[in-house]
Amino acid sequence: MLLTARTTAARPKALRTPRVAAALVTATVSAALVAAGVPSPATPLGIGDPLFPHLGNPGYDVTSYDIAFTYRGDNREPLEAVTKIDARVTQPLERVNLDFTHGEVRSAEVNGEAVRFASSGEDLVLTPAEPVGPGERLRITVRHTSDPVSGGKSQGGWLRTADGLAMANQADAAHLVFPCNDHPADKAMFTFRITAPKGLTAVANGLPAAEPRHNGSATTWAYRTHHPMATELAQVSIGRSTVLHRKGPHGLPVRDVVPTKDRKALERWLKKTPGQIAWMEKKVGRYPFEAYGVLVAPAKTGFELETQTLSLFEQQLFTLPHIPEWSVDALMVHELAHQWFGDSVSPRTWSDLWLNEGHATWYEALFTEERTRRSLADRMREAYRKSDGWRAEGGPPARPKRPAPGKKISLFRPVVYDGSALVLYALRQEIGHEAFERLERQWVRAHRDGTATTADFVRLASRNAGRDLGGFFDAWLYGEKTPPMPGHPDWRKAPVRGK
């Protein structure tokens, strides 16, 4: 994600107050009760993410989602939906928790049998007739609605556009749209089937899985991802849109989704994408997915979002006259860079977010340096000056503070953007350009289609440098104060104002 530069658009998405359930403890208790044969109440669970303890659910691993939405043409009305989930059980479960809110559940089945279901907090809790055990497969079907209104403007999930809908699920809002295991640690394959009235176009992540099927006054569109994806990166766009096709490097399908009436005006921006992909490939290696493209949404979001294979951009980014061209280019490269950093290699926990945003900011700044006279070192010197203040406000890069209860602040603070690109700059100063560039290529290759942690990055960096960088990273990633910048003893920090 990146907040739109120099616009007066909306504030960043607010994050809801995390539930205070001690998720893993609850899970253990629940398992113990199964063993004792004592029925336990339906309780919301989580996988213990330090920032979002309520997100995700223990005990199973989703392999695929197949989600069908029926849209009737009014983006204030709930969509009818059927979500099918294939999963593998990893620990004994008396109940199966999914994350889901903002929809009415009509029925639920597990392995073909209707099951009892109940909402608890932001979980949908299913109770199969018999407990399930490790190694078993679960085929879950939930018939439900998906309400684009009740989520409110600031919570993410469905994004209501001028002519339909799009999705903005980062960080914790996919379960406002469909039942899921809503944590990037559990990536899965996705199929979307979208039925919409004639005249509208639906597009989702991945590539078409079938030709559009016309049925009277409606059309059904099907898309499938060719690589695993985190729930937060799902994208479904429905609107009066045109899909524009072009070729990227090595024949990569590039398809942009734009408001039909503005397609000509947007072309000058859209045609830049293949060159930007080629630039990124020169830096870090092959583009990791089956397609790429830009989704231009007629909506005021205040941010852009790296939804997998189809990044979301608010339209005004391309139309406001006071945003300089180099800055729009930089934003486009930022979201593109996320396809490697954040999408293909996903964070294991939300505290690893600096790996997403630090890298996306890094390539954004590097692209700007190569294409304009705005040097990376100047940007980093300014980041260095502010870094202690950012750390005081948001926590150190790899241990960001939780969003404060009830406050409309977000995880997406400066410390995870330029404050974390600064860590990469310090690393390059410390180990040299050659080792740094090798590390970047190895990182996206080693963890392609997977999830990775900060510790994984530290290990790979140490291996590339030929020495233990544990102490260096401890100070840069977890220190309350920014360490001295290697090679720049003259760089100064601004004093941090007291609270």
Ligand SMILES: [Zn+2]
């Ligand atoms: Zn970003």
